[in-house]
Each structure stands twice: as structure tokens, then as C-alpha cells.
Amino acid sequence: MEQDTRTDEALATLVQAGDHAALAVLVHRYEAPLRRYGRKFLVTQNDLDDVLQEVFIKAYQNIQSFDSARRFSPWIYRIAHNEFVSFLRRTTGERVGAVDLDTIAPWLVAREDATAYAEGEEMKRVLDVCLRELAPKYREPLVLRYVEDLSYEEIADVMQVPRATVGVRITRGKVLARAICERLQYHL
Amino acid sequence: MNHDMHNQGDMADRVDREISSRNVSMRPRAYFMARSALRIAGVLALVAGALFVASIILFSLRSSGADALPGFGMRGLGALIAVFPWILLGAATALAVLGALVAWMLPSGHRHSFAGTFGIILGVVIAGAIIAPLTPFHERALRSVREGTGPVWGGLYRGGMMHDASYVYQGVVSATTPDSFDLAIESGEVVHILISSSTRARRGVMPHVGDQVIVGGDLVNGVIEAFGIRVVSDEEDTQRRGMGQ
Numbered sequence: 355m356e357q358d359t360r361t362d363e364a365l366a367t368l369v370q371a372g373d374h375a376a377l378a379v380l381v382h383r384y385e386a387p388l389r390r391y392g393r394k395f396l397v398t399q400n401d402l403d404d405v406l407q408e409v410f411i412k413a414y415q416n417i418q419s420f421d422s423a424r425r426f427s428p429w430i431y432r433i434a435h436n437e438f439v440s441f442l443r444r445t446t447g448e449r450v451g452a453v454d455l456d457t458i459a460p461w462l463v464a465r466e467d468a469t470a471y472a473e474g475e476e477m478k479r480v481l482d483v484c485l486r487e488l489a490p491k492y493r494e495p496l497v498l499r500y501v502e503d504l505s506y507e508e509i510a511d512v513m514q515v516p517r518a519t520v521g522v523r524i525t526r527g528k529v530l531a532r533a534i535c536e537r538l539q540y541h542l
Numbered sequence: 543m544n545h546d547m548h549n550q551g552d553m554a555d556r557v558d559r560e561i562s563s564r565n566v567s568m569r570p571r572a573y574f575m576a577r578s579a580l581r582i583a584g585v586l587a588l589v590a591g592a593l594f595v596a597s598i599i600l601f602s603l604r605s606s607g608a609d610a611l612p613g614f615g616m617r618g619l620g621a622l623i624a625v626f627p628w629i630l631l632g633a634a635t636a637l638a639v640l641g642a643l644v645a646w647m648l649p650s651g652h653r654h655s656f657a658g659t660f661g662i663i664l665g666v667v668i669a670g671a672i673i674a675p676l677t678p679f680h681e682r683a684l685r686s687v688r689e690g691t692g693p694v695w696g697g698l699y700r701g702g703m704m705h706d707a708s709y710v711y712q713g714v715v716s717a718t719t720p721d722s723f724d725l726a727i728e729s730g731e732v733v734h735i736l737i738s739s740s741t742r743a744r745r746g747v748m749p750h751v752g753d754q755v756i757v758g759g760d761l762v763n764g765v766i767e768a769f770g771i772r773v774v775s776d777e778e779d780t781q782r783r784g785m786g787q
């Protein structure tokens with residue numbers, strides 16, 4: 355199959371105009387990253403296909419709200435985030451609330467420098483090992499940052515929390531992930 | 543891995559089949575525009591409501607003379623706490639919090655912290671509440687409420703005004719003695735004001751006949767033992783009259 359060189363945003367514009375083939379290309383393009391995101395965030399394989407199917411159907415339903423002047427990936431990740439959060443709530447009762455002290459007044463919660471801890475590859479290894487033990491509210495921003503390579507602004511858009519909250523959760527998540535790794539006696 | 547690759551081939555077909563079988567359709571752009579417009583209108587309505595109620599509080603404090611009470615010392619502060627329209631303050635706060643919540647839920651609203659959003663709205667409400675009593679709006683509304691032709695929200699004025707409340711009275715001095723004076727208050731009644739060594743007077747100014755005066759004290763059988771008196775200057779009097787007196 356020949357590689358489609360059209361941008362996500364161009365494809366989304368075509369879907370807006372009723373082009374189902376463009377939707378299929380977007381589904382092909384985003385299935386793997388969203389599956390990876392879902393597996394890391396939800397820490398489950400069960401029902402992931404059904405959840406992903408709902409993500410793409412919701413994306414189709416709401417495609418007219420997408421502004422093609424902006425990037426498509428944070429937009430679809432946001433839909434995925436909403437679906438994953440409601441899936442978590444349904445299946446495990448875990449709440450990944452947007453209304454938390456770190457979204458109300460992030461500066462009260464932490465002042466650590468977000469770059470003071472492990473970065474990049476090291477954090478990916480940490481996440482592979484210790485992710486399951488982390489609370490979803492820390493797990494998700496770490497996955498989006500270190501696995502999906504989204505910027506802080508994009509993660510804020512996906513999770514619908516302030517940028518400062520993303521910084522706080524990533525910083526705290528790193529500290530917690532390292533502590534978990536140490537507890538599990540995993541050496542980085 | 544095989545599982546992933548297998549599903550990757552299927553997913554587009556699955557989605558396509560589901561869209562057809564469930565008759566899923568795209569929501570029109572107008573739907574999203576209407577939803578955004580409705581949310582923005584909701585924020586504006588809630589902020590305007592908070593601003594309106596907050597401005598009634600300031601207006602009522604000033605027009606009843608209760609704003610002079612803090613200048614009368616601890617008893618004045620106590621009296622202010624007693625006559626303050628706390629319910630209106632609660633209502634204004636609730637509206638501002640709701641407005642901040644709805645604003646925070648707007649697509650780009652979450653980029654700021656909730657406290658930041660609430661702070662901005664609170665700033666707008668306070669600034670607006672300070673400015674609004676300088677316009678004739680409240681004066682006209684209060685007049686129509688008194689004439690019985692007021693709007694449906696006229697009850698807020700009745701709740702906010704403290705003319706009938708004890709502890710603070712305004713009127714014109716009709717007679718004076720060295721340690722007392724008579725005050726013709728708004729209701730037409732003339733009350734006798736007793737001045738003692740504990741009575742606080744701004745800059746020590748004692749009233750003369752014809753002066754507009756605010757008195758803090760409890761009215762018992764037509765007599766007030768004043769814990770504070772304030773002679774209202776002509777300029778301030780004009781300002782207060784402009785606010786409904």
C-alpha cells in the first residue's frame with residue numbers, strides 16, 4: 355500500500371467534506387499510536403478494540419468541531435482521553451478528575467523544576483516497568499510526554515487541564531515512578 | 543504485536559461498518575457554534591448577575607450610610623456585620639463561582655487554573671460593582687421599586703437596603719444642644735440623638751442645624767445613644783443623593 359503523504363489536517367478537512375476514504379486513512383494512521391496510548395494509560399488489553407472503535411466514531415461524529423488551522427493529533431488524543439477516562443470510570447471506578455487541587459491552583463501543589471529528573475529514554479524504560487503501579491492521573495501525562503512525544507501544551511489540550519498542572523503531574527509522576535522502580539528493585 | 547497488526551487492518555472496516563449500521567452522522571458545524579455561543583452567553587449572564595448583585599450591595603451600603611459604620615470603631619464594625627446583606631454576598635459569590643466554572647469548561651478555558659479564572663472574574667465583578675453605583679441605573683431601579691413598578695428583581699433591593707435596619711440612621715439636623723441634637727430621618731420621624739464622651743465623630747466635627755448626618759446607634763423609644771456620628775459634606779451629600787437618597 356502506497357504511503358499517503360497528505361497531512362492529518364488535510365485528511366480531516368476531507369472527512370469534514372464527507373470523504374470516508376480519508377477517514378479510513380486517518381484510522382490507519384492513528385490506530386497504532388492510540389492503541390499504544392490506551393494500553394499504557396488503561397493498563398489493559400481487554401475491550402481496547404471496542405474503546406478505540408468508539409474513539410474513531412466519536413472523532414467522525416465531531417469532526418466538524420476540528421479547526422484545520424490547528425494540529426489534528428492533540429484533537430484526536432483528546433477524544434481518546436475522554437473515552438479512556440470514562441472507560442476507567444466504568445470498569446474500575448477510578449476517577450481521573452480534571453477538578454483536582456492541582457488544576458484549581460497548581461502553584462500550591464508543587465514548585466519543583468520539571469526538568470530536574472530523568473528525561474527521554476530513561477523515562478520510557480521507567481514507564482515500561484513501573485507504569486502499572488502509577489495512579490492514572492500521573493500515568494497519562496507521562497505516557498503522552500515520553501511515549502507519544504506530545505508537548506506540554508498539547509497534553510494540556512488533551513487532558514483539559516492547565517499547562518502548569520501538566521508540569522506538576524509530570525514532575526510528581528516521575529518522582530513516584532522512580533520510587534516505584536526502586537521499590538521493585540528495578541535498576542535504571 | 544500480531545494482535546496489533548491484525549487489528550490495525552480491521553479497525554477502519556470496523557469503524558466504517560459501525561458508522562453505517564448505527565447510522566452515525568457528523569454533527570453539523572452549526573451545532574458546535576451554537577454550543578460555544580451558549581456557553582459564552584452563560585458565562586456572560588452569570589458574570590453580569592454576580593456584578594449586578596455585588597453592585598446592589600455597594601449601592602445599598604453607601605445609600606443607607608452603612609459604609610460610615612467602620613469609622614465608628616469596634617461598635618461600628620459590629621453594627622456593619624449585623625446589617626451587612628450577607629445573603630446577597632453569598633448569591634454574588636455563588637454566581638461568580640458558577641461563571642468561573644462555566645468559563646473554565648470552555649474549550650480553551652482549561653488552559654488556566656480554576657483559581658486564575660475565578661480571580662479574573664472576581665476582578666471584573668468587583669470593578670464593575672464599584673463603577674455601577676456611579677451610574678443612575680440603581681437610582682432609577684430603586685425609585686421604581688419604591689413606586690411599586692419595579693422589575694421582578696426589585697426584591698434584591700429590598701433585601702439589600704438597610705434603611706429599616708437598626709444601628710444606622712441618616713437625616714437632617716433640626717435642633718441642637720451641647721450634648722444632643724434632633725434628627726429628621728427619612729421616614730419623617732424626628733429622633734433625639736444623645737452624644738457622649740464615647741461617641742465617635744469624624745475629625746471631631748459636631749453637627750449644626752441643617753446638616754446631613756449619619757448616626758450609628760440603637761433607636762429606643764425615639765432616642766439614639768450614638769456610638770458614632772458623621773456630618774456629610776455638601777459634596778458627599780450630592781453624591782449620596784445621586785445614589786438614591
